[in-house]
Amino acid sequence: MPQPSNDKNQVKNYQNILFEVADGVARLTLNRPDKLNSFTGTMHFELRDALDSIQSDKSIRVLVITGAGRAFCAGQDLADPDMAMGTTAPDIGNVVEQNYKPLILRLQNLRVPTVAMVHGVAAGAGASLALACDLVIAGKSASFLQAFSKIGLIPDTGGTWFLPQRVGMARAMGLALLADKLPAEKAFDWGLIWQVTEDAELVTTVNKLAAQLAGMPTKALVRTRAAMHAAPNHTLEQQLTMEGGFMRELGWSPDFAEGVAAFMEKRAPRFTGE
Numbered sequence: 001m002p003q004p005s006n007d008k009n010q011v012k013n014y015q016n017i018l019f020e021v022a023d024g025v026a027r028l029t030l031n032r033p034d035k036l037n038s039f040t041g042t043m044h045f046e047l048r049d050a051l052d053s054i055q056s057d058k059s060i061r062v063l064v065i066t067g068a069g070r071a072f073c074a075g076q077d078l079a080d081p082d083m084a085m086g087t088t089a090p091d092i093g094n095v096v097e098q099n100y101k102p103l104i105l106r107l108q109n110l111r112v113p114t115v116a117m118v119h120g121v122a123a124g125a126g127a128s129l130a131l132a133c134d135l136v137i138a139g140k141s142a143s144f145l146q147a148f149s150k151i152g153l154i155p156d157t158g159g160t161w162f163l164p165q166r167v168g169m170a171r172a173m174g175l176a177l178l179a180d181k182l183p184a185e186k187a188f189d190w191g192l193i194w195q196v197t198e199d200a201e202l203v204t205t206v207n208k209l210a211a212q213l214a215g216m217p218t219k220a221l222v223r224t225r226a227a228m229h230a231a232p233n234h235t236l237e238q239q240l241t242m243e244g245g246f247m248r249e250l251g252w253s254p255d256f257a258e259g260v261a262a263f264m265e266k267r268a269p270r271f272t273g274e
């Protein structure tokens with residue numbers, strides 16, 4: 001499974017995450033393996049900083065998110081000071097507003113496509129983080145756990161939005177209320193995630209996918225994401241109008257010109273992400 005690395009590609013020195021960029025691929029590893037990569041305030045701060053880097057570094061064409069050690073992410077660190085039960089109960093609504101909500105919105109609006117590489121358990125906000133990525137690839141032994149009801153909370157971090165859209169209300173409700181672990185293969189069968197691999201093939205599969213995405217017309221990919229997510233709240237006419245706007249914008253892009261030129265010249269396109 002992914003392990004912390006200190007190779008020459010690491011671009012920032014963080015405490016709770018690793019962030020590396022190589023060949024157009026940004027790899028963000030949640031890095032608290034002893035605590036199953038659960039979220040702390042520090043981790044959120046560092047995630048914001050890493051996402052800032054992605055927004056400003058045009059050489060980055062895809063983001064892969066994963067976890068170090070045996071899990072993807074166990075959600076909020078229940079021992080973090082944010083959660084500390086003092087004389088009064090913490091206002092975890094503030095934690096959601098200040099940390100989780102911006103994280104998900106930033107991922108949904110990120111200038112590059114996103115891939116979650118899931119091994120082991122993705123629980124609570126960790127499951128929602130994976131589902132907020134454009135493509136979720138899981139090893140066979142991975143699982144998704146809506147852990148929230150076990151501690152008296154609701155699926156946050158977009159869980160109540162992603163789940164019913166992907167698996168339908170009946171399954172979403174069962175997962176959320178009962179908090180049973182959903183094995184990766186069933187998550188795939190239910191349409192929650194894009195792909196399941198043998199555990200031993202997960203990293204290779206995701207590396208290949210990331211290289212593929214890094215060579216694609218980035219703007220078209222993220223406008224596709226935006227259109228797909230807008231659709232449930234649009235009439236057909238509104239959606240057609242949105243599609244027209246994106247097509248107009250993309251029609252003036254260098255990558256569209258390159259794609260058409262490559263087709264006409266019967267060669268592979270060399271997209272730049274512009």
Ligand code: T3D
Nearest residue numbers: 034035036038074075076077078079092095123124125147
């Ligand atoms: O501020 C807010 O709360 C708002 C936002 C909330 C969003 C949320 O994510 S709420 C949901 C929080 N997450 C959970 O409730 C999941 C809690 N964890 C578990 O249920 C289990 O750990 C797992 C099912 C994920 C994995 O079980 P297992 O048996 O494989 O591992 P384990 O032994 O339980 O955990 C290993 C270690 O990680 C252990 O530490 P230790 O005893 O070896 O020192 C355990 O305490 C720690 N750990 C796992 N999850 C968390 C955690 N520590 C802190 N927070 C966690 N969420």
